[in-house]
Every structure is written in C-alpha cells, then in structure tokens.
Amino acid sequence: MQIASFAAVAAGVLSVTTSAGAVSVDVRVTGEVEFNGIGFGTLAGVNPGDAATLIFTLDSRNFVDSASFPTRGYVIDPDSFVLEMGSVTVGLQDPFPAGQMPFFVLRNDDPAVDGFFVSTNVDFPVGVPIDEEGGFEQFRNAFSVTYTGDTLETLDLVDAAGSYDFTGLTVFNWTINDGPFKPLGLVFESLEIEPATPTTTTVLLVPDSGNDRVWAFSVADGTLVDDDFVPADGRMMQPINAVDSGHETIYVSDENADAVFEYAADGTYLRTVADAAAGLDALQGLAVRDDTLYVGSRTASTIYAISADGASVTPWATDGVATPRDILFRADDALASDSNSSDENIERLAFDGSFLETWHDSDGTTGIDFPQQVNAAAGGDVLVAGFSPPTGVYRYDADGVQIGTWDIGTSPRGVYELENGLILWAGGTRVGTLDPATGKVADIVNEGGTSFRYIEPFSFTPASCVADLDGSGDVGFTDLLAILAAWGPCPGCPQDLDGSGDVGFTDLLTVLAAWGPCP
Known part of the structure; x- marks a missing residue:
C-alpha cells in the first residue's frame, strides 16, 4: 500500500520520459x-x-x-x-x-x-x-x-x-x-x-584457477580493478587463459573442463565454444587471430584451430610442440612455448601451423625451464614466464636472443609489460610488478587459496549505468521516482531493469544498490 502511494505521487511529479536504447x-x-x-x-x-x-x-x-x-x-x-x-x-x-x-x-x-x-x-x-x-x-x-x-x-x-x-x-x-x-x-x-564516441576501457585479465574466476588489473600500472570480473559459475574448473575475442567478449580456456567458454564483458556466461566432445583435452594458452581461436592441448601435443562458431575444431600445429603452453602471433609468425622436459624451448611456427625453427633453444638448466606464457613487449622484444628453476621473468629480442632475466621470488605463469614500463607477473597466490631497471619486485595481491595464471588485455565499452534512468550520471531520487511511477506490469519499460515484464522490488533494489555516482 505504501508503494502504491509513493507511485501515485511520483506519477504526478516525474515528467521526464525515458526510452530504451540510450x-x-x-x-x-x-x-x-x-x-x-x-x-x-x-x-x-x-x-x-x-x-x-x-x-x-x-x-x-x-x-x-x-x-x-x-x-x-x-x-x-x-x-x-x-x-x-x-x-x-x-x-x-x-x-x-x-x-x-x-x-x-x-x-x-x-x-x-x-x-x-x-x-x-x-x-x-x-x-x-x-x-x-x-x-x-x-x-x-x-x-x-x-x-x-x-x-x-x-x-x-x-x-x-x-x-x-x-x-x-x-x-x-x-x-x-x-x-x-x-x-x-x-x-x-x-x-x-x-x-558521442563510446569510451573504451582496457583491463588485464588474470584467471584464478584456485577459485575458478577471473580477476582484472590496470593496464597502466597493474593495480587491482576487480577481483571478480568473471565470477565463478560452476563451469570453469581450472581456467588458464582469458583473452579478448575482438568482439567485446572474453574467451576462457579451461584445463580441467576441457573447454573454451565465452563470457560477456559483464561476466555473464554466453556459450561453450568447444569442449571435449570435439576432442579437446587439458587446454592451455589461447590466442585469437583473424577470428579463429588457437589453443594448446597439454596431453595431445597439439595446438588446435577453432572457428569462432565452434563448428570446426582441427589440429593446427603438431610438429615441435610436445607440450604447448601458449601461443603468441606476431606480424610474420607465431611463437609457442613448449614445456616438454626434453626441450623447454620456444618454437617458431608459420601461420599454417608448420614448424619453422626453434626460436630459443634452452637446456632447462642455465636458461628458461618450463616456459609458460609468451607475451609481446616494447621494441619487438618478447617476455616469457619461466615456471621451474631457474624461475623468473625472461626477456628475448625479436630473434630469440636472451637479453634479460629476473628472479621474482616465485614461479610465474603469466607475464605482461605495463604501460608504465614495469612488468606485471602472476603465479601461485601472487600478482605483482617487476621493475626491469632495478629488479625491484612488489606484490599487488598475495591471497591464500588463489592460483593465478596468464595475463591478457581486454578492451570493452563499459555498460551504461542502467539504474541512472534520468541520465544525470548519478543514481538518485529522480531514478527512484521513475521506478515508483512505473510500478506494476510494464513490459518493455526502461524502468523494468531486470527485464521481467514488471517494475517491482528487484528493480527497486537495483536502483538502491547503485545509489550514488555511476562508475
């Protein structure tokens, strides 16, 4: 009864109309x-x-x-x-x-x-x-x-x-x-x-396979943005790599689910692109080129090519990739890290998946051991995370010559060069930065129960502040009045924030939860 009274008042006060598709x-x-x-x-x-x-x-x-x-x-x-x-x-x-x-x-x-x-x-x-x-x-x-x-x-x-x-x-x-x-x-x-041109935001995505979710960090300086960017949903069982699809969605490769999932920018599950039914198993690093997905299988000694619709899953590279951990496409080739105990190398592949050469040959003792993520750096250089002793972050020039190595005090799985020139690394329970000029290491996150994996940029247009019905940039009293004025059956109304066909308590709670300045 109280709601109805408020709604009647609001109907007389509110004159601004809101329409969908702002x-x-x-x-x-x-x-x-x-x-x-x-x-x-x-x-x-x-x-x-x-x-x-x-x-x-x-x-x-x-x-x-x-x-x-x-x-x-x-x-x-x-x-x-x-x-x-x-x-x-x-x-x-x-x-x-x-x-x-x-x-x-x-x-x-x-x-x-x-x-x-x-x-x-x-x-x-x-x-x-x-x-x-x-x-x-x-x-x-x-x-x-x-x-x-x-x-x-x-x-x-x-x-x-x-x-x-x-x-x-x-x-x-x-x-x-x-x-x-x-x-x-x-x-x-x-x-x-x-x-107006929509504002695009870029964050760095880091899967946490300890809690089966994806975190987000600043691409500028590595500070934490969101520890639940893609929440656990019961599908992810050991996410390894979360990458930009190129269409403002996120592909996630999962080692234990034997699948590649797709999520919306707000973390909503969209679909399973491909899984064990297509022969996938123990998936590792993931890359996207020309709208095709490429993902390594630890057990199949294969990098697969997957069409964007998931209808086609075919072996793309089998030669020289005994245990493929990650793929990095460059202008004229692709690099694949191989953690096979007899190789520990980084291989160079053609765009058709054929083996070209060993780009960096490591003995696994004096050089990198158990190479995991491979990522591009400034000046055509390449960063690689070395998981086993001698653990650390490795830097190579464009031809595979090692030009830098840093011991960060843990076993990194992910590595990425930030806009400020520092290197963001991830591994175990920690995500931190490395200053390559001084060797200084600083933790950003060190949280028990986590297991951080690869690091990838993701660019998207943030969703509008849906509860800001008057477009003021803040969720406040006018937005509350708009909800109350439309209370009841109202299919298609912008006040029907949950899309239920009715404006009710869920919509009211959405406004109250978002109260204040829009993000």
Whole structure:
C-alpha cells in the first residue's frame, strides 16, 4: 500500500520520459560575436568578432514531449554545458533554478517548419540561465534556429544527427538576454549533432584457477580493478587463459573442463565454444587471430584451430610442440612455448601451423625451464614466464636472443609489460610488478587459496549505468521516482531493469544498490 502511494505521487511529479536504447549525443553550435553592450562582470570581456562555441551533451532516452506542440525537449547534462566567447567561458546557472530543467528542443512540422532551440520550456524558446548575474535578472543564453519543414523526419534525437548551417535556414536567434533586453548578440554559423564516441576501457585479465574466476588489473600500472570480473559459475574448473575475442567478449580456456567458454564483458556466461566432445583435452594458452581461436592441448601435443562458431575444431600445429603452453602471433609468425622436459624451448611456427625453427633453444638448466606464457613487449622484444628453476621473468629480442632475466621470488605463469614500463607477473597466490631497471619486485595481491595464471588485455565499452534512468550520471531520487511511477506490469519499460515484464522490488533494489555516482 505504501508503494502504491509513493507511485501515485511520483506519477504526478516525474515528467521526464525515458526510452530504451540510450545514446549519448554531443551538440556543438558555432558562431561569432556581433555586438556586446554588457559593461560589467565577466561578460564585459567579450568582444565583437570573437569566435563563439556552445557545447553540451544529451542522453537520447531523457526527454519531455510537449502537450501542445510537435516539439520534444532533451535534457541537457548541466556539467557538459559550456559557452565560450573569445577568452570568456561560462556554464549553466549553478545551482540551477528549482523546478526547471535545461532542454535542447527539436521542432518537427511546427507548423510547416522544423528547427532547434535551447530553453527551459519545451513549448517556446525562452533560453536557459547561465552562471552570470545580469542587471535585471540572471543572464540567459537564448539560441534557436528554424529550417524548412522537410529538414527533420521525426523528433528522434539520433535521427537528427548531422550538420546544419544556412542551408534551408529561415530564422536564427542567438543572444544573451538580461530580462527583456538583448545586450549581446551572436551570428550563427553551424550546428553539429553527433552521437558521442563510446569510451573504451582496457583491463588485464588474470584467471584464478584456485577459485575458478577471473580477476582484472590496470593496464597502466597493474593495480587491482576487480577481483571478480568473471565470477565463478560452476563451469570453469581450472581456467588458464582469458583473452579478448575482438568482439567485446572474453574467451576462457579451461584445463580441467576441457573447454573454451565465452563470457560477456559483464561476466555473464554466453556459450561453450568447444569442449571435449570435439576432442579437446587439458587446454592451455589461447590466442585469437583473424577470428579463429588457437589453443594448446597439454596431453595431445597439439595446438588446435577453432572457428569462432565452434563448428570446426582441427589440429593446427603438431610438429615441435610436445607440450604447448601458449601461443603468441606476431606480424610474420607465431611463437609457442613448449614445456616438454626434453626441450623447454620456444618454437617458431608459420601461420599454417608448420614448424619453422626453434626460436630459443634452452637446456632447462642455465636458461628458461618450463616456459609458460609468451607475451609481446616494447621494441619487438618478447617476455616469457619461466615456471621451474631457474624461475623468473625472461626477456628475448625479436630473434630469440636472451637479453634479460629476473628472479621474482616465485614461479610465474603469466607475464605482461605495463604501460608504465614495469612488468606485471602472476603465479601461485601472487600478482605483482617487476621493475626491469632495478629488479625491484612488489606484490599487488598475495591471497591464500588463489592460483593465478596468464595475463591478457581486454578492451570493452563499459555498460551504461542502467539504474541512472534520468541520465544525470548519478543514481538518485529522480531514478527512484521513475521506478515508483512505473510500478506494476510494464513490459518493455526502461524502468523494468531486470527485464521481467514488471517494475517491482528487484528493480527497486537495483536502483538502491547503485545509489550514488555511476562508475
């Protein structure tokens, strides 16, 4: 009963509509200052002839439709609003007036004309208050452009993406208003509406075969990002290598499950690419080239090629790889580490899997023993983790000549060169860094019960903050009101965060759990 009461209140308060498929959109207006009669404050420094730009960001799902006109106002992210005129920069009034919202409004056939304006009113272009006090009231930035009626097809912001100038323009107004007066005027030149480029994040994935999960570390300096990036799900039994599929998903090779699994960037299991039914056993290092997976089998003395759909699993390399541990594709060849007791070598293979030569020949006593992960380093060098004595991190030049070795005090399985020049290593219960210039070793993680394996980069576009229904960058009271306003059966509603077809307690808990700034 209490929920119903809250929902009724929310329905009367909440005016912003949210739609599925959110896209962040950048808007940029350019022009030139025509005149300035303001003689006080910051705006007095604006001069005729100064270049002018107005930029801000919108969320395509956050809008208000006019009840009276064919107009739709998209909520401007207040922090993104920047008006530059020469050397003067000003933002929106802060705090923004209570009960008002800044909108970028689209007009479609209103009537027989299309256009855009910036306003706190979705019906009329009244401008938005900026963070400078005028002589009569707060200065307001007023901007509007009107085009012929065939310019826009719909009121959809993403559909309106493009460049607008004087073509089809019938009227424009760009002024700084002080009450009923317009003491500063600008000449409009262009308007750009462009979906923002999604921000890509790169992390380093390290399987923990002690707990059958995947950790994530910073590619910049190796600091811990997430100790449960891909959670244990009962499928992984001894994950060895987690690699980037090239499609913002993760392939995981598993030694005891005899399988390659695929997971989404949020850690959700997607499918089993291939497993023992295709003849796979005791899988080791994994690599992806041209959308084909390559994985070594410790028991079969084979590196297999697996098609991305899993339909084809064929032996790719059998010669020279008695116990293949890892594969590294380079520009003209591939390197495979071989931990066979009689070899302990790193082999060089052609792209068709045929054996070319032993790239680095080790006796396993004075050189590397039990080579595991092989990874590229700066300058064409190669890093290899040496698991058995003499344990350590080994560095080779492009031709396989050993040029460096460091004892890190444990048996490493994974190795990767960080952006800061340090080397991240993983093995046993530890993940740490090595400074190759000084030999200094520092632990990042040392946790009992873990067993860390190979290290691989993974690049992805972070999922939007799904509980941020108003697109403000924070999960807060407005988002809570949106949930309550849609309470009950609501298939397809953006407030139905769990996709159940109903807006209910699970969705409410999702908002409460995400309360605060979005990550």
